[in-house]
Structures are given as C-alpha cells and as structure tokens.
Amino acid sequence: MAAPRAGTGCGHWFSILALGVTLLKCLLIPTYHSTDFEVHRNWLAITHSLPISQWYYEATSEWTLDYPPFFAWFEYVLSHVAKYFDQEMLNIHNLNYCSSRTLLFQRFSVIVTDALFVYAVHECCKCIDGKKASKELTEKPKFILSVLLLWNCGLLIVDHIHFQYNGFLFGLMLLSIARLFQKRHMEGAVLFAILLHFKHIYLYVAPAYGIYLLRSYCFTASKPDGAVRWNSFSFIRLISLALIVFLVSALSLGPFLVLNQLPQVFSRLFPFKRGLCHAYWAPNFWALYNALDKVLSVIGLELKLLDPTEIPRASMTSGLVQQFEHTVLPSVTPLTTLICTMTAILPSVFCLWFKPQGPRGFLRCLVLCALSSFMFGWHVHEKAILLAILPMSILSVDKASDASIFLVLTTTGHYSLFPLLFTAPELPIKIFLMLLFTIYSISSLKTLFRKEKPLFNWMETFYLLGLVPMEVCCEFVFPFTSWKLTYPFIPLLLTSVYCAVGITYAWFRLYVSVLTGCLVGKTKKQ
C-alpha cells in the first residue's frame, strides 16, 4: 500500500513518475514480441549450457551471439535467475520456446534492469539547472526532462513491446553523460568503456567521447579565447584514461584473446555480409537514395531510356537482406558508407576540439555523431534513432532552438518505429503511446519556452501534421485497397521516405546551429 505522504506528494513526483511508467510496462507484458525475444532466450541458453569457448561458435539457432562479451556475461547472470522460472528455456535445442513463465521472466528482466535507466535519469535531472524554473511543478525543466526520458514512447515500444534490453544500456550512457556534466570524467569514461563492451553500436558516439576527454580533461586549462593551451597537457590524465579503457577491454576480451577466438568474435560482431538496408529501410540518407534510384528507374523505363532486361529482379523491400545493386545511381559499398559517415562526423568533432563549450558542447557533438552515423551508416536499424533522441532530450529543455529540433526529430523518429509493430492489437497501443508522448512533449516545451519565438514554423507544422494522414492511409485505408496484393511494400516505403525527410532536416538544422555556434565564437575572437 502507498505510504502516507505529506501534502499532495509534490516532493515525491519522481518516484510517482517512475512507478507509473513501471505499471504501464507491466501492462505491456502480454503484447506482441518480435524475434528478438527468441534471440535473447537463445543467448540465455547458450551462456548457461555451454562453456565460454563455445559461446561465439554456437550456431544451432540462426540467432547467434553478436553482442560483445559483457552482454554475454549479463545473459549468463540472468540465466541463473531464469532457472527458477522455467528450466526448459535454457535448453539450446528448444528453439522458439515461449511458455508463459518464460515470457514473464524475460519481460520482468527488462523492467527490473530499467532501474538503472531510472537512476540515470535522476542523475541527469540533477545536471539541469533550474534558472528558468517557475513555481509550478509541471513547468520545471527537471520535471519535463524526467517525463521525456522515463516515458519516452520509442523506448517503451522497442524495449517493452518489441523486446530488447536498451533501457539499462541507455541508462549507462545517460549516467556517463551525467558524470561528465558533473566533472567526474574518470567515472564517465569507465561507464562508457563498459557500455561499449555491452553493445558495440555505441561506437558511433565514441569519437565525441574521445575528443571531449582529450580536449577538456587531458588539457587541464584553455586560453581565455578558447584555444588549446598546449602546455597544460596532463600526461597522467591521458595515461589513466588509456589505462581504464585498456583494463575494461582486457576484462571483456581477455578470455577470448587467451582462447585465440578474437577473429571469430569480431566476425560475429561486425557482419558485413548483410545489405545496405534492412528489409524496412531505416529513414536515413540511403532510404532517400534508394527511393530516388527507384523513381529514376521507373522514369527511365517509361521514357524507354533503360533496357528492362538489365534491371535486377530482386526488390529491396521484399524482406531479403542480401547485397543489392542500384539500377540508375551508383551502387553503395560498406567502404563508401564509412567514408560518408566519417566525413559527416568530422566537422562536429573539429568544433568540439577547437571550441569546446563544456559538457553541452560535448552533448551536441554526441547527438550529431549518433545522427550522422544513423544517416550514413551501413545496415542501420531504425531503432538506432533512439541513440540520438534520448541525449537530445537533455538539450531540449535548455534552449528553444534545440527544443524545436528535438520535437521534429523525436516525433518523426517515433513514427518511424511504427512498422516494427505490425499486428492488429498493437495498433491502438502504439497510437495511444505516441499521441500521449507527442502531445505532452509539444505542449510542455511550448509552455517552457513561451516567452521566446514559436517553436515551429509553418513548414514544420505542416510536415508534422502530415504524419496523421500518412498513418491513416498506411494502416487504415491501404489494407482495404487492391494495391495490398500487388504492391505490399508501399506503406513501408512511404513511411521510410517521409520520415527520412524529417530526420535529415533535423540533422541539418542541428549541424547548422553547431557550426554557427563554433564559427561565431571564432570570428568574435578575431
């Protein structure tokens, strides 16, 4: 029973928010779960039943272990709790085993590990200063940030319906960011190193961490105009950072180095045999590229500029993830995407080096790294957009311009997650969660920044409102038309391209704001 509270519970608002979202997560237990559920069950079985030397070689199931060793150890620990729920799920030959106890255990494990995420959000809220704070609780930046992070609908959809363990991983990342804000750089570095060995997707944002720690921690002071003071370089700090990273990596990869399995581990972690795009195109630059290619090929066929026999048969959205050739535009290789990503990241990293603006500058760079890798990466999952959305929330409660970019990014990003849940019963759930989050985020940020200019211009308002007819067409009208049989991929294609426009726009605007901030400082100095 709820403990007696003083007054009307104003002092305990954070606990109430956390409790509320936990109750919501409990209600989501029986919803649809994707193949990721079987993936994690399989990993529980592998880590529990087999010795370490077999972990990265086991291939009974198609869902082989492709996360770094720390995550494997995490599954190992979980499996020792799992055996009290249902021993059968730990048998590697029980493919697609899904008893009610297994489901309960797996879902509860996600909910319980989210405690780290809740703690990290609490720490992040401490880093927000309440300069603009009004007396009304619901208008305080801390309150708004807590809701934006704890009740983030994308995280709820991906973690608690689709099934993944992003909660505690993002908790680690947000905690490391909070530690950097609190000037506890070593802890931040350790946490990030640990995070990298849990899920290597966070390599996308490693440049931001590396450059920031180098510039703002190893160089203990800057010149008054912000330039590097070369003689303030602290060798000790650099060595201690390197030592930390080395120790964590040794702990993680050490056993596999001893067993001579490192190449196998890396081949599992970085499978480049997959295609440029997923079956459903993540809404990034390559989605627009593919769409342009398709449009040009259709036009070319119509105008008889192309020979129909030369066009490859396979369609990118037919669910296969093999290598694919473009018809009109040049084909894209993994190396191309790497070069594009590096080129996209470099300006923001340079800004971080030449004009460090403290932890906020670092956070901006981090978001830009995440977004740029999302835009140009190889075989990007649409879920990776959360990597940019969650840190951006911290920036959004601070400045109005950041808030407006955040709203465009988050609304479009969350909408692009809809195709993950394609079953009928989840339709009202995902619409309800999205509406709840979108309406709250827009109204609260508008209230917070009501004294400044409006957050959206007419173009952005139009674009965001256009999501509604898009959803109605794709999920309510399209299934009843005849096109469902002949062109089944059209809703996916439309969603992908429409969201790609929004995300590209947000990326572009954020880049412009970072670059102008950097260059303005430079010209002022001169």
Place this chain on the structure above:
Amino acid sequence: MFGDYEAQRHWQEITFNLPIKQWYFNSSDNNLQYWGLDYPPLTAYHSLLCAYVAKFINPDWIALHTSRGYESREHKLFMRTTVLIADLLIYIPAVVLYCYCLKETSTKKKIGSALCILLYPGLILIDYGHFQYNSVSLGFALWGVLGVSCDWDLLGSLAFCLALNYKQMELYHSLPFFCFLLGKCFKKGLKGKGFGLLIKAACTVVASFLLCWLPFFTEREQALQVLRRLFPVDRGLFEDKVANIWCSFSVFLKIKDILPRHIQLAISFCFTFLSLLPACIKLTLQPSSKVFRFTLASCALSFFLFSFQVHEKSILLVSLPVCLVLNEIPLMSTWFLLVSTFSMLPLLLKDELLMPSIVTVVAFCTACTTFFPIFEKTSEEELQLRPFAISVRKCFPRFTFLPRIIHYLFFSSVITMVLLTILTVTLDPPEKLPDLFSVLVCFVSCMNFLFFLVYFNIIIMWESKNGRNRKKIK
C-alpha cells in the same frame, strides 16, 4: 463456455440477421439458451449498430449460425474498440464535465478527481477485461445525475431513462432519482411550479420509454416476453458467489434450501425496502445535491446487499455514486472502491486478469494518495461525521474516538484484503471446501459493505438543512 464476449458478438449476429419481432423469442434461428438477449431494447439497438460496422469490415463475424465462437485478433480488436468508442462518447465526457462543474475546488483537485474516477479499477477491468458495456449505462446515469443536480431536470430524466433502457440494473438508482425529483416538486410547491415540473418529468419518462420500446408495443406478448427476459423471477435468490447478505448468510444457514421461492422473494423485498426507506424519505424532504449522491450510493448498496439474483458486477452501480463523492470523503471513497474491486476477485482471477488488477489498483491508490490528502485529514469534520458525533456525545460524552476507530478499521480491512488476495493466488483450496477462498472473499466484502451502508445512512440522516459543513456541486 465463452462468456460475455461471445454473448455480445452473438447479440450483434441476432439483431442484424433477424427481424425485431424475433429478437427476444425462442426460435430455430434464435436459441435463447445460448446467450439469449436479456437486456432492454437499447442494448439491442447498440448491438445492431455495431453489427453494421462489423458487416462492413468482415461479414463472417456476424454470419447467422456459422459465426458462433468466432475469435480472431482482428475481431477482438474490433470488439474492444467498440467498448472504447462507447466509453469515449458517453462515460468519459460525463466524468470530465462532472469534475469541471465541481464548486469550491481548485483546478488541480478537479483534474485529480477526474483522473481518479477514470482510473477506478473495477470499471476498467470489467469493461475491458471481462468485456461488458457498463460504461454506457453508467455514463447515461452520470449524465442524469449531472442534469438533475444542475437543475436541468428534464434532460437529466431523459438521460436516466436512456440508462434504464440500456441495462435494467439501473433500477437500483431509480428510487433516488424519483425521490429527488419529487422532493424538488414539493419544494417548489405542488400548486405552482412543482406540479408543472412533475407533469413534465412524467411526460419525459413516458416519452423516452415509448421511444425505446416502440417496436415492442405493437403486441402485448412482445412486451411481456421482453419483461420476462429482463426479470427472470424463476431463478433463485443468488447465483454463484456474490458479496451480499444472502450468500454470506448461507455460510451459516442454507436459506435457499429451507424456504420456498416466494417467501425468499418476499423477505428479500422487505429487507431491501426497509433498508433504503429512511434515506429516500430524507431525500424527498430535503432534496439537495449532496444528499442525492449519498442516497444513490446507499440505495444501490441496499439493493446489492438484499436484493435477489444479484451479480457481483452490480457493485459497479454502487461504485459510480461513491466515485462522485470522492472529493468530499477521499479516505472512505478510496476504501470503498478498493473493497468493491476486491469483491470481484474470484471473477477477475477466472478471467486471468491478475496482473492488470494489481497494476490498476496500484495506479488508482497512487493517484488518490497524490491528489487527495487521504491520510492527513481524518478528523470527524473531514469524515462528514461531525453532526453524528455531536448527537452521540449528548448521550455518551466520551465518544471522541470515532476517527481512531475508522483508522483501525481501514487498516485492518486493507490488510485482510491483501492477505486474502495473496492466499487466493498462491494456495489451492482444501479438497473438502473447494470454494473456501471465494466464500471468504465474499464474506469479508459483505462485512465491509454493511459497514458502508451504515456509514452512508448516517451521513444522509444527519445532514443538516443549513449546510454548515457542506460542499455543494451546485
């Protein structure tokens, strides 16, 4: 075998495929033993409307005879959406408007009240978990309460008649409505405006009934058959385990077996009316909005405890008026609403709704403790028991320990409920007493309900005319 979900689907099938004259009659196409229609005509019209939508999406869902037991994911989504739409159109606007019209409360308290009422676990679990359309009849009843409290008597009467024509259980609320309107007529003077109001209200009621029952008034047999389906007097005093007096009493003495049917009916009739008479008389003499709402609660509770053929879901009819007084007696209302949800525990467990029950109950408790100072203000004044305590102190001057008693009772009740829930979920009942836990749940709930019956009646009877301690809606 299937339950209320299949019953509602079947009614869509019947109302769509058969002509009106056959809806309530036994025929080769319409087997009344298989979930026959046993609600008034408005439910039938609602089912017909849903059936038209179902036909548009997938005619297989309501095909005559062949769609029995039909269950698919899309169909489930469709049925649940019909409940949601009915909720959004009727119940939720009524709650929001009611909280908006509350006087002498801050905006924050209004929003808090609305949230707590909407989070009431019982209605959510029964409507969305078990599957029923209680929100329609309760919503209409709430519009009725709103109407007569704000002096829009005719609209209120119309709304309540619609509620009554949707589910006949709303008769539990009919007496207070009648007494309240009668009291208003008396107050305005029977020779002047009062008489006019009486005539107008009567005409509204008759007109709304005529409108709903029009197709059934063509033949006498039609109307009689509908009435027979609505009030199955051949069934016994109670069915299954329900938290009312007769079921609890039968633990000690099996009345069902001892007394003949007509004596059972007579006893239940007497007890019901004796227990609700004082409150109704008081309401007629002193028709205020506050007495009206408390009388709604106590009358419905009297019916629930003493009437015949009561289902455990009928407790929702008592919960609605108690939700309406959440603002005035937060502790007691929250307590009652928790007991009412607990009393339906066997039904919820049968439907495998344990997790949603726990989640909604915890959410409800959190919301109530956040928005209302439940544990702080428990003085006599806050519990609306001041006038009663003053009267008692005239005879026993030392009677100052009422709040403490209430506190102890509250905590012991909650602890008992939690313990019983844990026992029912984790343990199996002994072989000789397979219904042990259900009976215990019913018995404990019944004792709680008796206490609340006494409590509501005390508040009503000691309600003074000057209204020194009153918070009015009007």
